[in-house]
Amino acid sequence: MLGRWALALLASTAGCIGSNLVPCGDQLCPAGNVCTTGGCASPEAAAACDGKADGEMCATSAFDAGTCAGGACHEVACGNGIEDIAYGETCDDGNQAYGDGCAADCRSDETCGNEVTDVVSGEECDSGVVGVSGDGCTSRCTFEIELWRDETPAASEVRANHAMAFDEARGVTVMFGGARDTIRVAETWLWDDEIGQWRRVDPAASPSAREGHVMAYDAQRKRVVLFGGYDGTVRLADTWEWDGVTWTERTPAVSPPGRSQAAMAFDPSRGKVVLYGGFGVGAFGDTWEWNGTTWTQITPATSPGPRVDAALAYDPVSQKIALFAGENAAGTAQADTWLWNGTTWAKQTVMNPPPLRADHVMVTDLAGSRIVMFGGRRTNVRYNDTWTWNGTAWAPADASGPIARAAHAMVWDTRENRGVMFGGMDASDVQPPEIWRFTTNWSSVTATRSPPPRIAATLTYDAYRGRSVLFGGAAPNGTLASLADTWEWDGFNWLKVAPLQSPPPLRDHAATFDGARGRVVIFGGTDNTNTLRADTWELASDRWLHPKPATKPSARFATALAFDPLRKRVVLFGGADGQTVLADTWEWDGTTWTKANPATSPSPRAGEQLAFDPARGKVVLFGGYDATFTALDDTWAWDGSTWQLVTQTGPSTRRTQHALVYDPFRRAALLVGGLAQSNVADSWELAGDTWTEQSAVVLPPARSRHVLAYDAIHHAAVTFSGNHTGANAADTWARVFESAVHPADRCMRATVDTDGDGLAGCADPDCFARCQPMCPPGAPCDASYPSCGDGSCSPVEDYLICPDDCAQP
Numbered sequence: 191m192l193g194r195w196a197l198a199l200l201a202s203t204a205g206c207i208g209s210n211l212v213p214c215g216d217q218l219c220p221a222g223n224v225c226t227t228g229g230c231a232s233p234e235a236a237a238a239c240d241g242k243a244d245g246e247m248c249a250t251s252a253f254d255a256g257t258c259a260g261g262a263c264h265e266v267a268c269g270n271g272i273e274d275i276a277y278g279e280t281c282d283d284g285n286q287a288y289g290d291g292c293a294a295d296c297r298s299d300e301t302c303g304n305e306v307t308d309v310v311s312g313e314e315c316d317s318g319v320v321g322v323s324g325d326g327c328t329s330r331c332t333f334e335i336e337l338w339r340d341e342t343p344a345a346s347e348v349r350a351n352h353a354m355a356f357d358e359a360r361g362v363t364v365m366f367g368g369a370r371d372t373i374r375v376a377e378t379w380l381w382d383d384e385i386g387q388w389r390r391v392d393p394a395a396s397p398s399a400r401e402g403h404v405m406a407y408d409a410q411r412k413r414v415v416l417f418g419g420y421d422g423t424v425r426l427a428d429t430w431e432w433d434g435v436t437w438t439e440r441t442p443a444v445s446p447p448g449r450s451q452a453a454m455a456f457d458p459s460r461g462k463v464v465l466y467g468g469f470g471v472g473a474f475g476d477t478w479e480w481n482g483t484t485w486t487q488i489t490p491a492t493s494p495g496p497r498v499d500a501a502l503a504y505d506p507v508s509q510k511i512a513l514f515a516g517e518n519a520a521g522t523a524q525a526d527t528w529l530w531n532g533t534t535w536a537k538q539t540v541m542n543p544p545p546l547r548a549d550h551v552m553v554t555d556l557a558g559s560r561i562v563m564f565g566g567r568r569t570n571v572r573y574n575d576t577w578t579w580n581g582t583a584w585a586p587a588d589a590s591g592p593i594a595r596a597a598h599a600m601v602w603d604t605r606e607n608r609g610v611m612f613g614g615m616d617a618s619d620v621q622p623p624e625i626w627r628f629t630t631n632w633s634s635v636t637a638t639r640s641p642p643p644r645i646a647a648t649l650t651y652d653a654y655r656g657r658s659v660l661f662g663g664a665a666p667n668g669t670l671a672s673l674a675d676t677w678e679w680d681g682f683n684w685l686k687v688a689p690l691q692s693p694p695p696l697r698d699h700a701a702t703f704d705g706a707r708g709r710v711v712i713f714g715g716t717d718n719t720n721t722l723r724a725d726t727w728e729l730a731s732d733r734w735l736h737p738k739p740a741t742k743p744s745a746r747f748a749t750a751l752a753f754d755p756l757r758k759r760v761v762l763f764g765g766a767d768g769q770t771v772l773a774d775t776w777e778w779d780g781t782t783w784t785k786a787n788p789a790t791s792p793s794p795r796a797g798e799q800l801a802f803d804p805a806r807g808k809v810v811l812f813g814g815y816d817a818t819f820t821a822l823d824d825t826w827a828w829d830g831s832t833w834q835l836v837t838q839t840g841p842s843t844r845r846t847q848h849a850l851v852y853d854p855f856r857r858a859a860l861l862v863g864g865l866a867q868s869n870v871a872d873s874w875e876l877a878g879d880t881w882t883e884q885s886a887v888v889l890p891p892a893r894s895r896h897v898l899a900y901d902a903i904h905h906a907a908v909t910f911s912g913n914h915t916g917a918n919a920a921d922t923w924a925r926v927f928e929s930a931v932h933p934a935d936r937c938m939r940a941t942v943d944t945d946g947d948g949l950a951g952c953a954d955p956d957c958f959a960r961c962q963p964m965c966p967p968g969a970p971c972d973a974s975y976p977s978c979g980d981g982s983c984s985p986v987e988d989y990l991i992c993p994d995d996c997a998q999p
Contacts, residue, residue: 228260238263247276268296280304302331302947319967321949323934323956324905325855326927329947334927336886341908342921343639343684346623347379347388349599349613351401353419354381356601356610359412359999360434363601363610366416367400371621374399374422378437383603383610383627386635390682393436394938394990400426402450404468410461411482412999417465420450425470429480433999435988436938442484449474453516455502455554459509460532466513467497473519477530490534494526495519499548503561505529506554507581512561514579517548523568524548527584543584544577549596552579553609556602562587562609562628567596572617576628591632593622640684641677643911643919648701649679649897652729653963654708654976656680656986658899658908659729661712664697666895666913672697672718676729679922681904690733696723698747700765702800704728705964705975706758707780709735713762716747722768726778742783743776752800752809755964755972757830761809766796771817775828788832795822799850803827803876804969805857810836810876812861815846821866825876840881841874849898851907854958854966860907860925865894869914873925890923891916902959902966903986905934939990951991952978960986 211218214225223230238248239258248256248263256263257274266274271284274296281292281299288294288310298306305318308331315327323329326336352368363381367374376399380389397403403419403426414432418425427448429440446452452468463480467473473496477488494500500516511530517523523546527538550566550573561579565572572594576587598614609628615621624634647663660677664670672695678685699715710729717723722745728735743749749765749772760778764771773794775786792798798814808827815821823840826833841861848864858877864870871892873884896912906924928934936944937960940951947954952961955968961978963986965971976984983996 226261228262231260231262235262235264245273245275268294280306302329307331319955321947321953321955322855322967323929323932323945323947324927325853325857328929328932328934329945329949329954329956330932332929332932334929336884336925336927338886338888338890338923338925340890340921341682341924342918343682345639346637348621348623350597350615350621352599352613353403353405353416354599354601354610354612355405355407355414356603357407357414357432357434358409358604361605363603364405364414364432365599365612366397366405366432367403367419368599368613369401374401376400378432381610381612381625381637383606383608383625385686385688386625386637387685388637388639388683389680389685392682394936394942395439396437397428397430397439398426400450402469404452404454404465406454406456406463408456408463408480408482409458413482415454415456415463415480417446417454417480418449418452418468425449429485435999436990444487445485446476446478446487447471447474451499451549453497453500453502453513455504455511457504457511457530457532459504462532464502464511464530466494466502466530467500467516469498472496473498473517475519477535479532488533492537493535494528494537497524499550499566500524501550501552501563503552503563504554505561505579505581506556506559512552512579514552514563515544515547515550515566527579538582540584544575544586545573547573551598551600551611553600553602555607555609556604557607562600562602564592564600564611564628565595565598565614570617572596572615576632587630589628589631591634592626595622638686640920640922641675641686641910642673644673645895645911645913646697647673647897647911648699648712649899649908649910650701650703650710651899651901652678652703652710653705653902653959654984654986656901656903656959656963657685658901659701659710660684660897660910661701661710661729662693662696662699662715663897663911666911666919670697671695672716676734679899679901679908679910681901681906684922687732689729691736692734693725693727693736694718694723699723700749700751700762702751702753702760704753704760704778704780705755706753708976711751711753711760711778713743713751713778714746714749714765721745722747726783737781739782741785743774743785744772746772746796748796748814750798750800750811752802754802754809754828754830755804755975756807756970758972759830761800761828763792763800763811763828764795764798764814770794771796771815775833786831788828790835791833792824792826793822797846798822799848799861801850801852801859803852803859804854804966805877807970808834810852810859812840812850812859812876813846813848819846821846825879825881836876837879837881841872841883843870843872845870845894847894847913849896849909849912851898851900853900853907854902854969855905855927857968860898860900862898862907862909862925863890863893863896863912865913868892869894886925890914890921902963903937905956937991940993957991960991 210221219230253265255266269286279296283292286294303320313331317327349368365379400419416430425448449468449470465478475496496519497516505512513528525546547566563577574594595614600611611626644663657678674695695718696715712727724745746765762776771794795814811826821844825836845864858875861874869892893912893914935956937957943950964975978992989996989998
């Protein structure tokens with residue numbers, strides 16, 4: 191009986207307790223609580239979030255700082271599983287531990303690029319944009335060092351034991367490797383004989399440094415073929431091909447043994463590259479042929495025997511490959527002539543051949559039906575004689591000019607129809623720097639590697655061609671003679687261009703790049719007669735255009751231009767008209783100049799600088815000088831309708847004649863140099879509303895009236911010349927941010943991630959300059975601007991980075 195009463199009592203008690211609980215999904219809430227979408231909560235907590243969305247701020251009598259979650263107000267606390275976004279949390283995984291994807295303070299998801307430096311996770315910095323390097327912090331969140339590098343091209347190049355081939359498909363001579371003085375290099379250079387300029391290129395892939403290799407142009411496959419050479423340790427046996435964009439290593443199943451100092455030429459009658467001899471394990475006397483896929487050794491019954499430093503060339507008369515001279519296995523120079531027909535070698539009986547020699551060059555002049563030979567050596571003797579082969583006999587050419595040399599290289603430029611020879615070593619082992627041309631006589635040309643020094647010029651980055659365009663200025667010698675030359679900087683080389691039409695000589699003009707129309711725009715300046723100009727000029731590919739709008743700003747100098755990519759307008763402000771300084775604002779839409787009438791404007795000035803700031807979406811103006819030539823240091827921003835004062839004070843030293851550009855990776859305007867009491871050598875950045883002095887250890891010499899542009903492909907701010915007292919008045923400097931541990935992505939191939947941040951090609955914001963040139967990281971992007979994938983192969987694209995737009999050569 192007692193047991194049954196006990197059970198009844200328990201049942202009665204349980205029913206009483208159950209009547210005070212509130213059902214809430216699969217749980218029961220305690221008495222006095224209510225059920226919300228997130229579970230049980232007090233009536234006050236639920237009321238505090240009535241009508242509010244999750245994540246909104248709330249408060250109760252128990253706490254002032256709360257977050258609505260699941261229909262109730264919860265006190266802000268890291269580690270409670272509720273992400274208090276309004277109070278600065280970016281995550282909350284229910285604990286306060288590091289290394290699990292949510293930092294112990296709930297303010298970082300512990301990923302690089304979130305603008306929080308997660309020291310515990312090994313980060314040294316975090317600039318806030320995923321995948322960006324070159325801004326002081328790598329895309330893997332390690333420090334980068336600010337460096338100013340002197341990029342002034344050497345006055346001349348020298349080489350010995352290099353190789354050259356004329357690339358008929360692209361109309362340039364390709365040079366690779368060799369020794370600069372005593373240093374072997376792995377550089378690729380292109381010589382354009384039409385304009386007489388060298389250009390060093392930076393391909394995605396390259397053979398290693400070497401000398402004594404051989405190259406030949408395969409006209410059937412439109413490739414330059416390179417084989418072998420010596421790297422200082424090993425005689426190499428690798429085969430590479432150049433397609434005008436990059437080098438590609440070929441890996442045939444069979445290759446000739448490693449060697450240097452071989453001879454190689456293309457046989458157009460059979461479509462094969464022929465290789466003979468060279469030095470490896472002793473002197474070789476073997477014959478090999480390359481068909482674009484594999485090497486095949488040919489074993490004729492008769493051959494010239496072992497040869498080192500012989501020369502091969504195609505004989506257009508017999509339509510066979512000709513070999514002349516070289517050293518035999520004993521190191522003795524020869525003077526014999528052989529012809530190869532694809533099956534056998536035949537020694538030619540020649541009266542009065544050239545003297546014994548090796549290390550000479552031979553090229554084919556198809557139009558002249560001859561082979562041209564120059565120079566070489568015999569023991570310690572160098573030759574400077576020129577000979578021609580007509581298919582049956584050698585004849586000395588009545589031509590003089592180049593000094594005696596060996597270890598040189600020569601091609602026949604079929605576009606210009608003349609021979610081009612470069613490099614080598616003379617009898618004193620000095621490497622001569624000049625280029626020599628041959629038709630019936632020799633003539634030398636000295637390549638110009640850099641523009642003459644100047645002041646008051648313009649340098650403008652053309653985003654669609656990846657080149658900075660330099661125009662005009664004045665010689666810094668007191669004469670102020672204006673210049674009218676156009677040069678381009680490609681990141682390695684200054685290239686003088688000869689547009690079909692050009693502006694008159696100008697100094698103190700203004701320039702910018704109009705991304706909507708793909709043109710460099712120039713306005714104003716002073717010409718050679720000291721006349722102020724009101725001309726507008728546009729550089730479109732190979733010519734300067736001269737639009738003549740009905741309405742335009744008055745003639746002026748020391749004005750400033752910048753392009754607003756959001757509104758697709760070129761903005762002009764101020765300048766001087768010879769009588770006073772100006773404060774007018776104009777905009778150019780590619781057809782018409784329109785004067786703006788802002789309610790607020792900077793004071794009248796000249797010598798100011800403009801740059802578009804994508805971070806604020808406005809054109810920024812800094813400094814200049816007023817009518818009394820007093821330097822101004824205020825900063826303004828133009829939004830398309832009015833000017834707004836950003837800050838009244840600038841860098842600590844007031845200045846004029848400075849240079850300003852926007853650095854899209856640093857997301858800051860960069861100011862360099864200028865004139866205070868004397869030239870200054872500092873640099874400053876404007877990020878937000880604050881100017882901050884930069885701290886590079888090495889700076890360019892103090893200067894003023896110089897030019898500055900930002901080369902986005904090479905992540906470099908580039909400055910040139912100006913008024914300074916440095917050792918070289920025509921110097922070129924580049925500011926970069928680099929890490930020896932985590933270098934920035936090279937942006938060469940669509941599928942290769944060279945900086946290890948998990949992003950490759952156009953998916954990596956480091957590569958915006960090649961993929962979306964008008965859309966820097968973190969900035970708004972107008973879809974109408976050119977980009978990879980739009981079906982058009984622009985000059986900054988190629989088949990490696992943008993295979994959808996560009997076909998492989």
